[in-house]
Amino acid sequence: MSDTTTIHAAFADHVRDALEALVVDCVLPAGLPLANVTVEPPRDPSHGDLATNAAMVLAKPAGSNPRVLAEALVGKLTALADVTGAEIAGPGFINLRVADSAWLAELRAIAALGGDYGRSNAGAGRVVNVEYVSANPTGPMHMGHCRGAVVGDALAALLEWAGSKVVREYYVNDAGGQVDTLARSVYLRYREALGETIEIPEGFYPGDYLKPIGALIAEDEGDRYLSEPEAEWLPIFRARAVAAMMDTIRGDLAMLGIHHDLFSSEAALQAAGKPEAAETWLRAHDLVYDGVLEAPKGKVVEDWEPVALPLFRSTKFGDDQDRPIRKSDGKWTYFGADLAYHMQKAESADELIDIWGADHAGTVKRIKAAVAALSEGEGKPIPFDVKLVQMVQLLRDGEPAKMSKRSGNFVTIADMVEEVGKDVVRFTMLTRKPEAQMDFDFAKVVEASKDNPVFYVQYAHARIRSTLRKAAAEGLAPSDADLALLGEAEIGLIKQAAQFPRVVESAAAAREPHRIAFFLYDLAAAFHAYWNLGNDDPSKRFILTDQPALTGARLFLGTQIGQVIRNGLGILGVEAVEEL
């Protein structure tokens, strides 16, 4: 990264420096908590370009009052070259006005940083492991996986932009009973491929997508497995079925533009003895004991009977019940293996993030308990966050959409991407905060105009690119030679685009990629509004053949606005199109 400083970072530093100077002057005591000090644009632009709440936040811990502090701070800040005004307002805000020349410098900074504008090193290179999707390898990806996939992927990119090293990981649940069922289902399709008439029992996977796998095995291996006992063929069919499903899933993910760095196999984890190691350690610390599971509450289970199982003391860490790590047949529960899996991830990361569907909300406490127990016990507590994405209700013209041509009973991601396109799916999933439920209506989302922010943002970018092409055809090019010709409207646009680095930083800190989407929407709106000034007043257009200097400056501005939009869309994994 170059040493080009963005205006946002510079002023955050300026305020911090001013506060330190006040410490030296003995106006402030040393060691004040600065975490809540913000430097950000006020909502009302008439209040200036930037405002800080420093005086209000620090008054109490400093044993002073906001007014006195603010006046001292203003004294320091007015001395800055880029500051043309500093005043105290409201309950103790300090409003700053920043010289136009500083905004023009920011425009040059965007140009200098290009595709890196907005990156920071706030994450300080810490390794963050983001586990997302992790759909069971028992079928193609469907809508239930989509939101988590998109949110996880955008979050991963966002954290990279904010200076973390990110590992994108997929946990392949290839060890439980479900993949055995998958193998048996494929075995049926295998027999079918060899001419038998089959019936698919309750509880098997009925989808047509298993037919080609069965057929392929029949082709490769002939009828040799027909007469063999299940114990012989099951592992083979399981391995082939899982491999085929993972190929399908990787294909589905690729359609969404998602590529994981690491696929971790649960079977491999178990083969390596990781769950045993965790159990041994937990037993040694009295965190696993042999106990009896309580009957579920609030729900009648008819054939419930008490069983003795090895239980993890998750209640010690805030869970409602202790949780079994092995089943009564001695095999690992999902949780028993998952706990070891999280330890495995923690070995090579500074921080863990899981993206889960809301239907797994009930298991958050136990896994957090396990990670806390193991990592604190090992003397290396690791920050661990589980992000829950809420359900998406699929609609078609307001009616619930069901049924897929491929799977028989659910809408697949492949179907959806084919119908509405990757960019629409991704952007739409990201224009809502993940913890709120959302509707996804095919009818609305394919509409290329209204109600569809993707096109709105892409259109802004396309307009800019189109204008640059048109200008080039007339021999006009962007130039920063005469930026002083830019006026109030243009500076306003720069101010808005200049928020990008701090939006990236705060979105990353809050783990909320949707903020990028809303920022882009606002920036696009500002651009469209600016553009339309040229409708009423031709002198406000980009291309003015008789004024090459002004045209060059405006094209330079447009180029950088386009760059910011492109960078933001890049985080979201949405294409910045050249034309619509």
Next chain:
RNA sequence: GCGCCCGUAGCUCAGCAGGAUAGAGCACCAGAUUCCUAAUCUGGGGGCCAUGGGUUCGAAUCCCGUCGGGCGCACCA
């Protein structure tokens, strides 16, 4: 019954880890097209931020209760 998430304009949603007079789109009303793409823009009406308390200089935002909606609640993943 218990746990987690949500409740902001008629509808769909933002609200930047507590800040100044709560915003946008859709819908509704009134306008802009000899234009670098009108897939756009300008203006207007519309809110007890579910509700009752609390915390403080300051609450849509944090805490507690209530109401309403969603998800989950044995060895399934």
